[in-house]
Amino acid sequence: MRAAVITFPGSNCDRDLAVAFESAGADVVRVWHKDAELPANVDVIGIPGGFSFGDYLRCGAIAANSPICRAVVDHANRGGYVLGICNGFQVLTETRLVPGALIRNTNLKFVCKPVGLKVENAETDFTRGYAAGAEITIPVAHHDGNYRADDELLARLQGEGQVAFTYTDNPNGAAGDIAGVFSENRRVLGMMPHPERAIEPLQGSADGQALFRTLIEGFVTA
Amino acid sequence: MKARVHVMLKEGVLDPQGEAVRHALGALGFDGVGGVRQGKVIELDLPEGTTEETVTQMCEQLLANTVIEKYEIELV
Numbered sequence: 001m002r003a004a005v006i007t008f009p010g011s012n013c014d015r016d017l018a019v020a021f022e023s024a025g026a027d028v029v030r031v032w033h034k035d036a037e038l039p040a041n042v043d044v045i046g047i048p049g050g051f052s053f054g055d056y057l058r059c060g061a062i063a064a065n066s067p068i069c070r071a072v073v074d075h076a077n078r079g080g081y082v083l084g085i086c087n088g089f090q091v092l093t094e095t096r097l098v099p100g101a102l103i104r105n106t107n108l109k110f111v112c113k114p115v116g117l118k119v120e121n122a123e124t125d126f127t128r129g130y131a132a133g134a135e136i137t138i139p140v141a142h143h144d145g146n147y148r149a150d151d152e153l154l155a156r157l158q159g160e161g162q163v164a165f166t167y168t169d170n171p172n173g174a175a176g177d178i179a180g181v182f183s184e185n186r187r188v189l190g191m192m193p194h195p196e197r198a199i200e201p202l203q204g205s206a207d208g209q210a211l212f213r214t215l216i217e218g219f220v221t222a
Numbered sequence: 223m224k225a226r227v228h229v230m231l232k233e234g235v236l237d238p239q240g241e242a243v244r245h246a247l248g249a250l251g252f253d254g255v256g257g258v259r260q261g262k263v264i265e266l267d268l269p270e271g272t273t274e275e276t277v278t279q280m281c282e283q284l285l286a287n288t289v290i291e292k293y294e295i296e297l298v
Contacts, residue, residue: 058287065284094287101290103231104238148235148290173238 001026001219005046006072008033008063013049013085013196020196021046024212036067043219044081045072047088049141049194059102059144060090069095081125081215082188086142089180089190098181098190099157100149105142106173112141114204116168117179117193121161124186125218129210136207138193140171140179145192147174147181157181164189223268225277226296229286230261 003021005028007014018028021044029039033052038045052063063069069091076082076097084092092098105111114137122132130136149157154176157163164180172192180191195208231237237259244258264285266277277295286293 057284061284061287093289096289099289101287103236103290106236106238108238108242146236146238150234173236 001044001216002039002042003028003044003046003216004031004038004042005029005048006031006033006068007048008050008052008066010052010054011048011050011087013087013194016194016196017046017048017085020199020208020212021216023199024209024216026212026216031068033063033066033068036071038068038071038075042075042080044083044215045075047072047082047084047091048196049086049088052087052091055144058090058094060087060092060094063087063091064094073097076183076188079185079187083126083215084188084190085194085196086140086145086192089192090144092188092190097188098183099153099162100147100175100178100181102144102192103146103148104144105146105171110141110143111145111171112139113171114139114198115171115179115193117165118168120163120166121182121186123161124164124182124189126182126186126189126211126215127164128218129214135168137205138195138198138208139204140193141197142172142192145172145174147172147176147178147192149175149178160184162186165191165193223270223272224298225266225268225272225274226298227264227266227277227281227285228261228294228296229264229281229291230259230293231290232292235290 198208
Protein backbone atom coordinates (compact mmCIF):
# COMPACT_ATOMS: atom_id res chain seq x y z
CA MET A 1 0.00 0.00 0.00
CA ARG A 2 1.41 3.31 -1.07
CA ALA A 3 0.85 6.70 0.55
CA ALA A 4 1.96 10.04 -0.92
CA VAL A 5 2.64 12.91 1.48
CA ILE A 6 2.64 16.34 -0.12
CA THR A 7 4.92 19.17 0.93
CA PHE A 8 4.09 22.81 0.25
CA PRO A 9 6.34 25.73 1.17
CA GLY A 10 5.38 26.22 4.83
CA SER A 11 4.20 22.67 5.53
CA ASN A 12 5.61 21.57 8.87
CA CYS A 13 3.84 18.30 9.71
CA ASP A 14 4.80 16.49 6.51
CA ARG A 15 7.54 14.40 8.09
CA ASP A 16 5.36 13.45 11.08
CA LEU A 17 2.62 12.40 8.70
CA ALA A 18 5.06 10.29 6.67
CA VAL A 19 6.25 8.59 9.88
CA ALA A 20 2.65 7.90 10.92
CA PHE A 21 1.89 6.24 7.58
CA GLU A 22 5.18 4.29 7.66
CA SER A 23 4.68 3.05 11.20
CA ALA A 24 1.28 1.73 10.13
CA GLY A 25 2.95 -0.25 7.34
CA ALA A 26 2.62 2.00 4.29
CA ASP A 27 5.27 2.59 1.66
CA VAL A 28 5.54 6.41 1.69
CA VAL A 29 6.58 8.69 -1.14
CA ARG A 30 7.15 12.39 -0.55
CA VAL A 31 5.78 14.72 -3.21
CA TRP A 32 6.65 18.37 -3.87
CA HIS A 33 3.85 20.85 -4.58
CA LYS A 34 5.22 21.78 -8.01
CA ASP A 35 4.93 18.22 -9.30
CA ALA A 36 1.97 18.05 -11.61
CA GLU A 37 1.58 14.29 -11.33
CA LEU A 38 1.48 11.80 -8.50
CA PRO A 39 3.91 8.88 -8.44
CA ALA A 40 2.47 5.64 -9.85
CA ASN A 41 0.18 3.42 -7.80
CA VAL A 42 -0.59 5.84 -5.00
CA ASP A 43 -3.51 4.61 -2.87
CA VAL A 44 -3.72 7.36 -0.26
CA ILE A 45 -2.68 11.01 -0.32
CA GLY A 46 -1.81 12.80 2.91
CA ILE A 47 -2.00 16.60 3.00
CA PRO A 48 -0.10 17.74 6.08
CA GLY A 49 -0.49 20.53 8.60
CA GLY A 50 1.53 23.71 8.63
CA PHE A 51 1.22 27.14 7.10
CA SER A 52 1.35 26.59 3.37
CA PHE A 53 2.31 29.79 1.54
CA GLY A 54 2.31 31.64 4.87
CA ASP A 55 -1.50 31.43 5.10
CA TYR A 56 -1.56 34.32 2.60
CA LEU A 57 -4.96 35.30 1.15
CA ARG A 58 -6.80 32.52 3.05
CA CYS A 59 -5.40 29.45 4.79
CA GLY A 60 -4.92 26.74 2.18
CA ALA A 61 -6.14 28.85 -0.77
CA ILE A 62 -2.88 29.11 -2.67
CA ALA A 63 -1.89 25.50 -1.97
CA ALA A 64 -5.29 24.39 -3.29
CA ASN A 65 -4.40 25.97 -6.63
CA SER A 66 -0.89 24.49 -6.87
CA PRO A 67 -0.07 22.00 -9.66
CA ILE A 68 -0.13 18.92 -7.39
CA CYS A 69 -3.61 19.75 -6.13
CA ARG A 70 -5.09 19.23 -9.57
CA ALA A 71 -3.68 15.69 -9.38
CA VAL A 72 -5.10 15.34 -5.85
CA VAL A 73 -8.57 16.35 -7.08
CA ASP A 74 -8.32 13.87 -9.99
CA HIS A 75 -7.26 11.12 -7.56
CA ALA A 76 -10.24 11.88 -5.31
CA ASN A 77 -12.62 12.02 -8.27
CA ARG A 78 -11.43 8.53 -9.26
CA GLY A 79 -12.48 7.36 -5.78
CA GLY A 80 -8.99 7.59 -4.24
CA TYR A 81 -8.39 8.21 -0.54
CA VAL A 82 -7.20 11.59 0.75
CA LEU A 83 -6.47 12.57 4.35
CA GLY A 84 -6.04 16.30 5.07
CA ILE A 85 -4.96 17.32 8.54
CA CYS A 86 -5.12 20.88 9.93
CA ASN A 87 -3.76 23.04 7.09
CA GLY A 88 -4.46 19.98 4.93
CA PHE A 89 -8.15 20.21 5.97
CA GLN A 90 -8.11 23.89 4.97
CA VAL A 91 -6.64 22.92 1.60
CA LEU A 92 -9.38 20.30 1.13
CA THR A 93 -12.16 22.82 1.85
CA GLU A 94 -10.56 25.23 -0.63
CA THR A 95 -10.50 22.53 -3.33
CA ARG A 96 -14.15 21.74 -2.39
CA LEU A 97 -13.25 18.06 -1.92
CA VAL A 98 -14.89 18.37 1.49
CA PRO A 99 -17.78 20.76 2.21
CA GLY A 100 -17.73 23.88 4.37
CA ALA A 101 -14.99 26.37 5.20
CA LEU A 102 -12.60 27.15 8.05
CA ILE A 103 -12.18 30.61 9.56
CA ARG A 104 -10.41 32.24 12.52
CA ASN A 105 -11.16 30.69 15.94
CA THR A 106 -14.02 32.50 17.69
CA ASN A 107 -11.82 33.52 20.64
CA LEU A 108 -9.10 34.68 18.18
CA LYS A 109 -6.53 32.57 20.02
CA PHE A 110 -4.15 30.00 18.59
CA VAL A 111 -5.13 26.80 20.40
CA CYS A 112 -2.46 24.17 20.99
CA LYS A 113 -3.49 21.36 23.35
CA PRO A 114 -4.83 17.82 23.50
CA VAL A 115 -8.60 17.78 22.98
CA GLY A 116 -11.31 15.18 23.44
CA LEU A 117 -13.00 13.94 20.28
CA LYS A 118 -16.07 11.80 19.80
CA VAL A 119 -16.02 9.38 16.87
CA GLU A 120 -19.29 10.21 15.12
CA ASN A 121 -19.08 7.74 12.25
CA ALA A 122 -17.07 4.56 12.85
CA GLU A 123 -18.22 2.86 9.63
CA THR A 124 -15.66 4.31 7.24
CA ASP A 125 -12.27 3.12 6.02
CA PHE A 126 -10.67 5.83 8.16
CA THR A 127 -12.56 5.24 11.41
CA ARG A 128 -13.39 1.52 11.50
CA GLY A 129 -10.66 1.04 14.11
CA TYR A 130 -12.69 2.97 16.68
CA ALA A 131 -15.88 2.00 18.48
CA ALA A 132 -18.89 4.09 17.44
CA GLY A 133 -19.20 7.01 19.83
CA ALA A 134 -15.73 6.35 21.31
CA GLU A 135 -14.01 9.30 22.99
CA ILE A 136 -10.38 9.73 22.03
CA THR A 137 -7.68 12.33 22.78
CA ILE A 138 -5.80 13.98 19.90
CA PRO A 139 -3.91 17.30 19.93
CA VAL A 140 -4.99 20.40 18.02
CA ALA A 141 -2.70 23.29 17.03
CA HIS A 142 -4.38 25.96 14.94
CA HIS A 143 -5.59 29.53 14.63
CA ASP A 144 -8.17 28.94 11.91
CA GLY A 145 -10.08 25.80 12.82
CA ASN A 146 -13.52 27.31 13.21
CA TYR A 147 -15.60 25.13 10.88
CA ARG A 148 -18.40 26.96 9.07
CA ALA A 149 -21.41 25.38 7.44
CA ASP A 150 -24.86 26.92 7.05
CA ASP A 151 -27.82 25.24 8.77
CA GLU A 152 -28.81 23.30 5.68
CA LEU A 153 -25.31 21.90 5.11
CA LEU A 154 -24.90 21.15 8.81
CA ALA A 155 -28.14 19.17 8.88
CA ARG A 156 -27.09 17.28 5.76
CA LEU A 157 -23.63 16.42 7.13
CA GLN A 158 -25.11 15.22 10.41
CA GLY A 159 -27.94 13.32 8.72
CA GLU A 160 -25.73 11.61 6.11
CA GLY A 161 -22.96 10.54 8.47
CA GLN A 162 -20.41 12.91 6.95
CA VAL A 163 -19.30 14.17 10.36
CA ALA A 164 -16.21 12.15 11.31
CA PHE A 165 -15.33 13.64 14.69
CA THR A 166 -16.81 16.24 17.05
CA TYR A 167 -15.08 18.05 19.92
CA THR A 168 -16.24 17.09 23.41
CA ASP A 169 -15.26 20.62 24.53
CA ASN A 170 -15.27 22.93 21.49
CA PRO A 171 -11.94 24.83 21.40
CA ASN A 172 -12.54 27.06 18.35
CA GLY A 173 -16.27 27.81 17.90
CA ALA A 174 -16.78 25.26 15.12
CA ALA A 175 -20.39 24.85 13.96
CA GLY A 176 -21.89 21.65 15.33
CA ASP A 177 -18.63 21.09 17.32
CA ILE A 178 -17.26 19.61 14.08
CA ALA A 179 -13.59 18.58 14.15
CA GLY A 180 -13.54 16.51 10.96
CA VAL A 181 -15.75 15.83 7.92
CA PHE A 182 -15.91 13.30 5.12
CA SER A 183 -16.64 13.77 1.44
CA GLU A 184 -19.90 12.23 0.25
CA ASN A 185 -18.17 8.94 -0.67
CA ARG A 186 -16.32 8.89 2.74
CA ARG A 187 -12.95 8.54 1.00
CA VAL A 188 -11.75 12.06 1.68
CA LEU A 189 -11.34 13.07 5.33
CA GLY A 190 -10.46 16.56 6.51
CA MET A 191 -9.80 17.10 10.21
CA MET A 192 -8.28 19.85 12.35
CA PRO A 193 -6.80 17.61 15.13
CA HIS A 194 -3.45 15.94 14.45
CA PRO A 195 -3.69 12.12 14.63
CA GLU A 196 -0.07 11.92 13.43
CA ARG A 197 0.94 13.58 16.71
CA ALA A 198 -0.72 10.78 18.69
CA ILE A 199 0.67 7.51 17.35
CA GLU A 200 2.68 6.31 20.35
CA PRO A 201 2.29 6.67 24.14
CA LEU A 202 5.45 8.81 24.36
CA GLN A 203 3.51 11.55 22.59
CA GLY A 204 0.93 11.59 25.38
CA SER A 205 -1.71 9.66 23.44
CA ALA A 206 -1.66 6.88 20.88
CA ASP A 207 -5.30 7.37 19.93
CA GLY A 208 -4.41 8.52 16.42
CA GLN A 209 -2.71 5.24 15.55
CA ALA A 210 -5.95 3.37 14.80
CA LEU A 211 -6.82 5.80 12.02
CA PHE A 212 -3.63 5.09 10.06
CA ARG A 213 -3.60 1.38 10.88
CA THR A 214 -7.19 0.82 9.81
CA LEU A 215 -6.81 2.77 6.60
CA ILE A 216 -3.70 0.83 5.60
CA GLU A 217 -4.89 -2.60 6.74
CA GLY A 218 -7.95 -2.07 4.55
CA PHE A 219 -5.67 -2.27 1.52
CA VAL A 220 -3.82 -5.36 2.73
CA THR A 221 -7.01 -7.37 3.19
CA ALA A 222 -8.80 -5.94 0.15
CA MET B 223 -5.82 49.46 -16.07
CA LYS B 224 -6.56 48.45 -12.54
CA ALA B 225 -9.27 46.46 -10.89
CA ARG B 226 -10.20 46.66 -7.26
CA VAL B 227 -11.83 43.60 -5.72
CA HIS B 228 -13.70 43.94 -2.44
CA VAL B 229 -14.05 40.66 -0.57
CA MET B 230 -16.44 40.44 2.39
CA LEU B 231 -17.80 37.59 4.48
CA LYS B 232 -21.37 36.79 3.46
CA GLU B 233 -24.24 37.93 5.66
CA GLY B 234 -24.69 35.57 8.56
CA VAL B 235 -21.13 34.23 8.51
CA LEU B 236 -19.54 34.84 11.89
CA ASP B 237 -16.69 37.40 11.84
CA PRO B 238 -14.62 36.91 15.01
CA GLN B 239 -12.06 39.56 13.99
CA GLY B 240 -14.74 42.17 13.26
CA GLU B 241 -16.28 41.42 16.64
CA ALA B 242 -12.92 41.99 18.36
CA VAL B 243 -12.58 45.33 16.56
CA ARG B 244 -16.09 46.29 17.74
CA HIS B 245 -15.11 45.54 21.35
CA ALA B 246 -11.90 47.57 20.98
CA LEU B 247 -13.86 50.56 19.65
CA GLY B 248 -16.17 50.32 22.68
CA ALA B 249 -13.14 50.27 24.98
CA LEU B 250 -11.92 53.50 23.33
CA GLY B 251 -15.20 55.15 24.26
CA PHE B 252 -16.93 54.93 20.86
CA ASP B 253 -20.32 53.86 22.13
CA GLY B 254 -23.08 52.42 20.03
CA VAL B 255 -21.05 50.66 17.33
CA GLY B 256 -23.60 48.00 16.51
CA GLY B 257 -21.39 45.77 14.41
CA VAL B 258 -18.07 45.59 12.59
CA ARG B 259 -17.42 43.39 9.56
CA GLN B 260 -13.88 43.13 8.27
CA GLY B 261 -13.05 42.31 4.67
CA LYS B 262 -10.21 42.84 2.27
CA VAL B 263 -9.47 44.96 -0.77
CA ILE B 264 -7.30 43.49 -3.52
CA GLU B 265 -5.87 45.79 -6.20
CA LEU B 266 -4.85 44.26 -9.50
CA ASP B 267 -2.66 45.81 -12.22
CA LEU B 268 -4.03 44.41 -15.46
CA PRO B 269 -3.36 44.67 -19.21
CA GLU B 270 -5.64 47.23 -20.91
CA GLY B 271 -8.83 45.66 -22.15
CA THR B 272 -9.08 42.97 -19.47
CA THR B 273 -12.74 42.16 -19.11
CA GLU B 274 -14.76 42.06 -15.94
CA GLU B 275 -15.49 38.46 -16.83
CA THR B 276 -11.78 37.60 -16.48
CA VAL B 277 -11.63 39.30 -13.09
CA THR B 278 -14.78 37.39 -12.08
CA GLN B 279 -12.96 34.14 -12.93
CA MET B 280 -10.03 35.24 -10.75
CA CYS B 281 -12.45 35.84 -7.89
CA GLU B 282 -14.25 32.54 -8.33
CA GLN B 283 -11.06 30.50 -8.60
CA LEU B 284 -8.81 32.17 -6.05
CA LEU B 285 -9.50 35.64 -4.67
CA ALA B 286 -12.68 34.74 -2.77
CA ASN B 287 -13.93 31.55 -1.17
CA THR B 288 -17.54 31.73 -2.30
CA VAL B 289 -18.61 29.24 0.35
CA ILE B 290 -18.28 32.03 2.94
CA GLU B 291 -17.32 35.17 1.03
CA LYS B 292 -18.90 37.53 -1.51
CA TYR B 293 -17.00 39.90 -3.78
CA GLU B 294 -17.50 43.08 -5.76
CA ILE B 295 -15.37 44.15 -8.72
CA GLU B 296 -14.55 47.76 -9.51
CA LEU B 297 -12.72 48.45 -12.79
CA VAL B 298 -10.69 51.67 -12.46
